[in-house]
């Protein structure tokens with residue numbers, strides 16, 4: 333893969349920070365990263381890629397952001413079979429149910445979740461999460 337896509341939705345910037353850290357990891361691994369706001373990309377761009385990363389915080393009541401990210405993910409589900417997909421996002425007060433549901437949804441569609449589960453963090457990325465995001469980015473360059 334020449335370019336690694338990291339597509340995110342972020343309201344207050346925490347998930348965006350995670351996206352940029354994953355992009356840093358990709359670059360450190362020697363590949364080009366495309367870190368892109370979900371409102372600026374069509375799902376079709378991901379259709380023929382074997383692996384990519386999606387990020388969204390916990391919104392509503394433990395769901396994805398409903399206006400842009402949810403319909404985007406619904407489209408991705410249609411071609412998720414056989415793909416490796418990394419997931420990440422920030423949360424505020426919940427128990428990460430949104431991420432567990434998101435993982436299950438994409439697994440049911442036939443995708444493999446990179447590193448087995450999504451990266452979650454309370455609020456903005458701390459040191460541990462920073463390391464996890466960079467490691468995820470680097471791991472993508474070996475796929």
Ligand SMILES: Cc1cc2nc3c(=O)[nH]c(=O)nc-3n(C[C@H](O)[C@H](O)[C@H](O)COP(=O)(O)O)c2cc1C
Pocket residue numbers: 341342343344345346347348389390391392393394395422423424425426427428454455456
């Ligand atoms: C409308 C709204 C709904 C939210 N719902 C949840 C929720 O159900 N569970 C949770 O843990 N956090 C919830 N949060 C908190 C956000 O997930 C948290 O502030 C997160 O850090 C935002 O990430 P962002 O900076 O990338 O937008 C909600 C925030 C907003 C604004």
